[in-house]
Amino acid sequence: MSHKVLVIDDEPALARALAVNLRVSGWEVETAADGHSGLAAAADFGPDVVLLDLGLPDLDGTEVLQRLREWTRVPVVVLSARQHGEDKVEALDLGADDYVTKPFTMNELMARLRAAVRRGQESTAPAEATVQVGDLTIDLARKRVSRSGVEIRLTPTEWGFLELLARHLGRLVPHAQILKEVWGPAYGKEIHYLRVYAAQLRRKLEDDPAHPRHLITSPGLGYLLEP
Structure with a gap:
């Protein structure tokens, strides 16, 4: 069964490249170019994981992250050119599940997305545990x-x-x-x-x-x- 990923990124070329590579790898992909449309897509599309760029034109990615965490536990992987340690800590503290710094390799990104989805899946532990x-x-x-x-x-x-x-x-x-x-x-x-x-x-x-x-x-x- 394919997993669903929502890509929220305002760079058209990068968003297209991510969508193409993810679809080739079997993902179902939805893209959004700004924070408001990303939040709406998260509600409508029901992704298994969100790939969120921090540098959005309307809302800062951290605000999008905060709003997502008000109503959903969907795993969020932050994608950013910001390499400062405090930015990573802030994103994690706000509820991100991982932080990928640009530039990155597709193999690394895919691995992190798969890991995030695994963490969000239902446990197979016995019912009495x-x-x-x-x-x-x-x-x-x-x-x-x-x-x-x-x-x-x-x-x-x-x-x-x-x-x-x-x-x-x-x-x-x-x-x-x-x-x-x-x-x-x-x-x-x-x-x-x-x-x-x-x-x-x-x-x-x-x-x-x-x-x-x-x-x-x-x-x-x-x-x-x-x-």
């Missing part, structure tokens, strides 16, 4: 987490991070393993991704994010979910 961590209930089958019975919305990548820790409850999961299993085998040095997502999860899951009781950092080593 749940993990209890304090007042948090992590339902591995339905890909849901609730706190005292109230569901907490997570992005696909936030869920992937939490799910991996939940499956290794009480055990340290090294940085490299988290990056490989959540983001894909091409990742190994993007430790800042982990810091950003750990901070986001703590804001959603912990009583006091500055002094977490459950999502624990082992400096220089990795993370664990402490029951």
Whole structure:
């Protein structure tokens, strides 16, 4: 079954090239040249992943990202010529699942899109697989987490991070393993991704994010979910 990708980019030549290459590789593609039409297309087209350029003519890509995250968990891969580390951190902090810097190779982009789609797909875990961590209930089958019975919305990548820790409850999961299993085998040095997502999860899951009781950092080593 082919997957659907929405490309939001205002460079006509690049958008055409991306669409051609993606379709040849079996993707169903929709394109949008600005933020407003991109948001409308996201609602109408129902993509499995969004490829979002930050430099749009009407809305900044970060605003488009914020608006998407108000109503959808669809994986978003940011595409940008901005190479500063703070831009990457900001995009990840706003809910992006990955960040690809121009120039890029199509093979790398395809791999990152496939990884993003995998993170957004439904889990095949047994229906009874749940993990209890304090007042948090992590339902591995339905890909849901609730706190005292109230569901907490997570992005696909936030869920992937939490799910991996939940499956290794009480055990340290090294940085490299988290990056490989959540983001894909091409990742190994993007430790800042982990810091950003750990901070986001703590804001959603912990009583006091500055002094977490459950999502624990082992400096220089990795993370664990402490029951």
